[in-house]
Amino acid sequence: MPLMTIANDAATGTAIGAEAWKSVLTAMTSQIxxxxxxxxxxxxxxxxxxxxxxxxxxxxxxxxxxxAFRSGKLRF
Structure with missing residues (x-):
């Protein structure tokens, strides 16, 4: 069962499974x-x-x- 489906147009779609996300997650976690x-x-x-x-x-x-403007004197 696919985790997510990306539609190229209204009638068709491509299933994306866990293996497709594995390379993305590996690349992201290797940078952190x-x-x-x-x-x-x-x-x-x-x-x-x-x-x-x-x-x-x-x-x-x-x-x-x-x-200073109110009193006419400059104090710190």
Whole structure:
């Protein structure tokens, strides 16, 4: 019994079994290793930390400038 049928047109289709997916899954899993997963996670965490600090810095700068305009004095 085929797992999936891909229709070339409305009347015909080609059955795809487990053997057809085996080569695709083997190729995909051979590219993934612990090193690549750790590298991707480290990049994502590093980018997230950078974005959080940038967001905090922009908010701090905006608050400092607005307070300086309101009071006429620049304080940090």
């Amino acid at each position: 290793s612990v090193t690549t997963v750790v590298g991707v996670l480290a990049s994502v965490v590093g980018a997230a930390i950078a974005l959080v600090f940038m967001w905090w810095g922009v908010r701090k700068l905006a608050r400092t400038l607005m307070a």
